[in-house]
Amino acid sequence: MFFTRLILATLLLNLCAPLAGAQTRGGTAVIAVPSDPGHLNPAITTSAPVQQIAASLFNGLVSLDETGAPQPDLAQSWTITPDGLRVTFTLVPDARWHDGQPVTAEDVKFSFESLLFRFHARTRAGLAPAVEGIDAPDPHTVVFRMRRPHAPLLRQVDVLEAPILPRHIYGEGDASQHPANLRPVGSGPFRFENYRKDDTVVLVRNETYFKPALPHLDRLVFRVIPDANTQIQALLAGEVDYVVRVTPGDVRRLQNRGVTMVDTRGGAGGSNCIMTVGFNLERPLFADLRVRRAIAVAMDRQQMLDLVLFGRGRVAEAPISSGIPWAHLPGALAAHPFDAALANRLLDEAGRPRGPNGERFSIDMFMYATFTRYAELMRQQLAHVGIALRVRFVDAAGLADAVFARRDFDTTLISYCNGLDPAIGVRRMYDSANIGRVPFSNAAAYRNEEVDRLFTAAGATVDETQRGEQYRAAQRILAAELPYWWLVEAVLTTAWRNNFEGFAPWSGQFAERAQRLR
C-alpha cells in the first residue's frame, strides 16, 4: 500500500514533466528549513541542516535516483575490476568550479583524503576503512584502490555522502574553521550568493553548469523557519514554496490546498529510518531475554503507526528496513506479535512479579522531545504489564552524552536511519567495535561474534544476492536475541506548491531539475 503510493507519486511526477510542454526557465523558489545550518561545508559534518542547503552547491561522483541507483554526476562513467579491488571513475570533461577553475581528479582525491575521511561521520566510518588509497593518474580519472571488495561504494559517493570540494579553495588552512565554509565555492547547479544567519541563505543559478540547460530556477532562497506550524501557514499563504518535512499530523491540513506532497524514505540526514528502542544490555535487568521480549510484545506497534504517524509508514517487520528490499527479511519479527498476556507471563517467569501497587519495576527511556507521542503510548502500553516508564527528554548532545559516552540509561528511543545500504546505517548499531564512545551507534552495547562476522562479510561481498543472504542470516539472530525492538518505519513527507514541479526530495540536489510553471 505504502509502496504503491510512493511509486504512484513518483510516476505522476515523471509524467508531468513532458505533459507540461516547453520547459520554463527562471523564477525563485523559497524553501522552508527548520534550522539554521551554521556553515555551508557539507564535507565536514553529517548535520542535516547543513546538507539540506549545501548539497545544491556541490556534486558527488554519482547522484542517486529515487530507487537509490547510481546515475552520472561529476563522474560520467565508472568501471569496477572483477575482483572489486579497483574502481575507476571518469570525470565529465567540462565541469567547472563556480570561480571558473576546472574540476579535476586532484579535487576528488583531496576531498576524500583531507575532508570526508576525517570529518564526514558516515564516510569516515563506512567507506574510509575499505579504501587503501585514491589515485589521480590524469585530471579526469580517479582510481579507488580498495583493501577488500566494498559493495556499497557507489551508494556512498553521492553529494550527501561524499560532496566534492575544490582543493584550491579548501586546501589551505583548517577545514573545520575555513572562511569558505561561510562563502562556499562548489560545482553544483546553484552558486552561493549570501547567507544571513538564522534568516536566509540565497543561492543563484550556476550559468555555466556542466549539465546542459540545468538548472531551471534562477534563485533558491532557504528561509529558516523553526516553528512547524508557521512553516505550514507560510506554505499555504504562498510565502514559501517548499517545506522540507511535513509532520504526519499536518498532512491532512495540506490536502486539497494546492500543494503537492510526496512521501520518500529519506533525503539529507538519512533515509530508511526505523524508530527503535534500544535496551542497555550492560544492565542486569536487560541481560534477561525474557524481559526484553516482554517489553517488545507489550508494545502495540500498530497503534503507534495509526496514532503517531497517522498511517504514513509501516510497522517494522525486520531489523533492516523494507526500503532495502534485497537485504530486508520480511516477517523476521513475526514471532513477537503484540501480546500483553505473553508479556505478563514472561515477566513472571523472569522473577519480576508485580508489587503491591501492581508495578513490577520502573525503567527510564532517553529520547528527543519530538518523540513525545511515542512516549505517551509506550507509557500506557508498558503500564498494562506493570512496567513504569520514566521518559527522559534530551537533545542530541544530551543523548550522545547519557547513552553513548556515560552509558547511564536503561532504554533509549532513537530513529536509526539505515541509509541505502546496510553497510551505511545498520551495521553501526550491532558492531561490537562501536560500543561506547561512538555516538549514535551501538546503543545497546550488543556483542555477538557471528553477527559481527556476517556484517563484515556482507560489506566485503559484491554479489547482492549473496550479501542479502548474509544480512538475512544476521537478522534472524537479531530477531531472536532482541538487543533492540524495532517499532515503525517512518516516511518523510515533503510538500511544495503546485506552481512548481520536478523537485527530487529523495536526492541531495533536490532542486536541480525543478521548475516554476507559468
Place this chain on the structure above:
Amino acid sequence: MRRLLLRRLLLALPTLLVAATIAFVLAHLAPGSPAAALGGDFGAPGLVEEIARIQGLDRPLAVIYAEWLLRLAHGDLGFSFRAQAPVAELIRDRLGVTLVLGVSAILLAMLFGIVLGTVSATRSGGRVAVAAFAVLQAVPVYLIAQLLVLVFAVWLGLLPIQGLEDPRATPLGLSALLAERARHLALPIVALGLGQLGFVALLTRARLREELCRLYVTTARAHGAREAALRFRHALPNALLPLLALFGSRVGALVGGALVIETVFALPGLGRLAVTAAVARDQPTVIGVVLVAALVIVLANLAVDVLQIWLDPRQREAA
C-alpha cells in the same frame, strides 16, 4: 546625581562578571559537548575526539575559563564553534531586531496600558476591563502570537506570516524597505506587547484607585479641583512612580517573550541565537548572549532608577 550614576555603573561590572561566570559554569556543566554537535547526526570512531582536539575543547576547564576571562577583559566575547564567526559579530547582527521588537513592545504596552488602566479606573464597567487585562496577562505569548497570525495573516491576509521581508522582492529603497520591515514586525510587536499591556493596565488601574483614596486627593477635591485634573494631574503621576520601578523588573520577562516571538515569526534575533547555540552546546555564544541580556537588564534598571529620581522631587533633592 552624577556620582550616583557612576557608582551604579561601577557596581554593574561585578554583577555582569558574576552573571557571565554563572553562565560559563552552567554552559559547561550541561551534558554533551560542542564537538558532538559539530560532527552531525551520525558517529564515527574517533571523530568527536578529533574535532574536540582541533577546536581546543580537550583542554582542562580551568584553562578554558582563564583564557575566556582574559579575552573578556579585552572586550572579546570569543568565537562561535557552530557559526564559525566571532560571537560579538553574531550578537551585533541580531541585536537590532530584538531591540526594535522589545522597545516597541514596551512602548506599546506602556502607552495603551496606562491609558486603558486610567480609563478603566474611573468607569463603572471596570470589572470587565480587569478580566480582559488579566486574560491578556495570563495567556502565553505563544498562543497570542498564533491567534494574531490566524486572524490578521491567514484569515484577513493583511499582514505577512513570518520573516523580516519578502525574499522574492527585488531590492528596495530605504523608505520602502522600512515600510516592508514595519509590515513584517507589526504582528510580532503586538503579540509581545499585549501580555505586557495587560500587566501595565492592571497595575495602573489598581495604583490609581489606591491613590484616589489618599488624603491629598480628598483635600484637593475639597478645594474644588475638577475631577479630571484630580485624576490626571494629581493622582496619576504618583500612581505611576512605583509602576516604573516594577517595569524595570519586567524587562527579563520581555527577553523571554522575545525568544518565543522570534521563534514563531522566524525572526533572526538574539533569542533564536541563544536557542540554536544552546542546542549545539556552542558555549561562547550562549555565554555572550547571557552577558548581553544581563547588561540590558542592568541598564534598564539603572535607567528606571534615574528616571524615578528625576521624576520624584523628594528623591531628586535627596540625591
